[in-house]
Amino acid sequence: MGIISRGFSGRHGATDLKLPPGQHLTTDFPVLSAGPTPHVSLDRWEFRIDDGTDVLRRWDWKSFRELPTENITIDLHCVTRWSKLGTSWEGVSLDTMLADVKTDASYALVRSYGDYTTNLPLNDLMNKQAWIAFQFDGKDLAPEHGGPARFLVPHLYLWKSAKWVRGITLMHHDRPGFWESLGYHNCGDPWREQRYSGDE
């Protein structure tokens, strides 16, 4: 630690007990990105599930929006240490999207417009744990927050909830995504504070 700056406490207040370790509450919605915001028009949008060789399922915007949707209220935990509680979204459960997919794969690589990727065990996408959201707070999802559609995997740090999603590749072997390949934790459970590779 360096010199203590007399009278400086930073933006963060006291840590709330309901928050994962090392997190601080925010009420605004910070925009964090690793690249330019893609502007994807709905008539060109599509979402594919493939196994690395073949496309197993494919939706355009119209067929995606015909899928049954759910309203969910979730907490967001960003690895940059802010948490935002009680956010409201509408989206399609990954259980719905994976329902007719026959696979013995164990891992998924989520792909985005703009070439961002993140990896998860397939189990983390099932059993009401993951959604593709297209509305936030009753409004169409803004591009800076991942619109037209983004992943939501609220039980993991927010970098796993890829913005601007375009597909999933199902894999037998795990393959690290954009941040997981450069020092971030492969799993990213905020309650176990799995921020960096090497964390328990």
Add this chain to the structure above:
Amino acid sequence: MWRVGTVVALHDETATARTITLKVSDWTGHLAGQHVDVRLTASDGYSAVRSYSIASAPNSETRIELTVERLRDGEVSPYLTQELAVGDRLELRGPIGGWFVWRTQQTEPIQLVAGGSGIVPLMAMIRSRVSACSAASFRLLYSVREPGAVLYRDELEALSDHDHSVSVTYAYTRVAPKDWPRPPGRIDAALIANTTWPSNLAPTCYVCGPTSFVETATGLLSASGNSSDKIRTERFGPTGDRQ
């Protein structure tokens, strides 16, 4: 890597901007246009790092000046502009950056374009020109919200009116002084054409300000014939962390 600077003077430039003079005993000198990273550390170990441009010219003393604009909702700038007192110590990393700099050996015409507190590193260049007795021809186009937000006004006036060290054009975006010839508004092609160096003189252009301002200014400079490799930029970002 982190040096320690002691605050030896504080000076309010405007209602929201303050110049901090630091004595840094192991300072090895800097180039006009460089910046430093400032690190604040709370008693619980939390720390925040922000970059601030150096406003002072290189000098033989181990003192530097930073001018910091207070941001609404900022985390570091309110501390630096309101809490910090003479005698306090600050951790610094730098000087840093070897591209957005003006060297006294440069003789070509220089076009400076500032948006808001983007004037700070450009002021270091102007001051460096003066202290080095350089003959390079400097022009400054300074886009600013309103007359009260102008930094270094008296010094710029003295340097432009009396010394002819730099020719200054103000462009007000919200409120202009009474009888000002140009209505308030963003910089545009006519202003660039009328007040900046003609591109056939091949000036080196230094543009500093918020990202959207830099985007606009570099677009206009390119459109008026300046080659992109003669335009150097320093953006503050959408949140204006360095504003």
Add this chain to the structure above:
Amino acid sequence: MSSHTYDYLDGNAAAGELSKIFAMDVTAAKGQCAHCGATKRFAEAHLYMLGPGVVARCAVCEHVLLRLVNVRQRVFLDVRGMTYLSLDAAQLEASSDLDA
């Protein structure tokens, strides 16, 4: 597909982070994009630093040039996106105008 929101900084802004690693100032160096071949100063790259790490992208094609992540006492650096960096050693020696 390109962005109309200006959410990046210049490569300049990474100078402090990169000074932890390199003895020379990398932002004044020329680097070649491994994707499109454009050769520009690193200072001209588009820099995204609000996320989990620092990402520098080619100002021409927006492909990743460099990624940097601070992991407690360790720094991860990925420079696969550049075929080379060329540094001006003479200019770097004149690191100060004090004696000019």
